[in-house]
Amino acid sequence: MALNRVPSRVLPFAVSGVYVHPRNACRLPAAAAVSSVPSSVSAFSSRTNFLSRSSSAVMSHPCAASARHFSFAIPPANAAALADPLPATPTPPPVFEAVSSASSGIASGTNALKNVEEVSTMERYEAAVYEESFKKPIVCLFFARFSLQSKVLLQPFLDFAASASNNATFFLIDCDRVPRAAYHARVENVPSLVVMKGDDAFRQTITDSVGVKTAGDLIQEARSALDQVLRLDQQEGGTKLQPGVSSYTHHIGVDNLNVYRKGWPVA
Structure with missing residues (x-):
């Protein structure tokens, strides 16, 4: 057969x-x-x-x-290995819980530092740059929540602000929340520390675009920049630091408030 x-x-x-x-x-x-x-x-x-x-x-x-290989069911022994190891809502690191009130605001520990403020609007940033920075230098920490180095730098920055409260005003600025502020300060990497006096009379950006600097290195550079601007501000009665002046023609309407704020010609 x-x-x-x-x-x-x-x-x-x-x-x-x-x-x-x-x-x-x-x-x-x-x-x-x-x-x-x-x-x-x-x-x-x-x-x-x-x-x-x-x-x-x-x-x-x-x-x-x-014949066991023809089964499409997941063996019980492998079910745990295929499960998602991360929780649905991961808990942020304790050091970065400071940036979690209002937009997330500043933590209760930093609220006690009167010279540390989180900037949540562009109007507040402009007031700090165009008004307060002429009286006292300002130090801004531009950060982003996705950046691990921002989380690491936060606490050293708060300690720096506590030790230099009489010499400068310190601000925390979320680049995702106030992107125009980061654009104005020419911030290209996060985190970045920007020391300013009189808008662009003195402006120095401290950042680590390569990823080789520690948080202590960045804070030390910011301290040096703050010492430099204070030293220049004391020389010749503060005349060493003056905003840059530019002269050119434009066709912007005189009702534009930016013209008066920047001091551009209106005739």
Whole structure:
């Protein structure tokens, strides 16, 4: 019969309903081979006897375990490994919880420092730059919540503000919340420390675009910049620091408040 022409190494798997590529098929015991079927038995009984023998041989053979790979269910042992290791709402680091009130505001610990303020609007930033910076230098920390270095730099900045409260005013500025302020200060990297006096009379940006400076290095550079602006402000009665003056023609309407604020010609 046609059944006898099937190779003995593939037949037990084909009969049992499990497909195994011939190249990967395992050799079965001689008891499961077609040649072991008695020839004296009738065709029907021979086929039935052969099916029972091959089924038992397949189930007892080590290669029968390959049928497990056809299951699409995730084994319980791997379910935990595939689970999301992060919680739905991760808890921010304690040092950066300071920036989490109102837009997130300043933490209760920093609210006690009267010279530290978080800038939440462009109007407040302009008031600090164009008015307060002429009286006292200002130091701005431009940060972003996604930046790990911003989180690391926050606490050293607050300590710096506490030690230099009599010499400057300190501001925290979220670049995502007040992007125009970062554009005005020409901030290209976060975090960045900007020391200003009289708008552009003195402006120095301290940042780390490469990623090799520590938080202590950035704070030390900011201290040096603050000492420099204080020293220049004391020389010659403060005349050393004067905003830059530019003269050019323009066609901006005189009702534009920026013209008067910048002192541009209106005639």
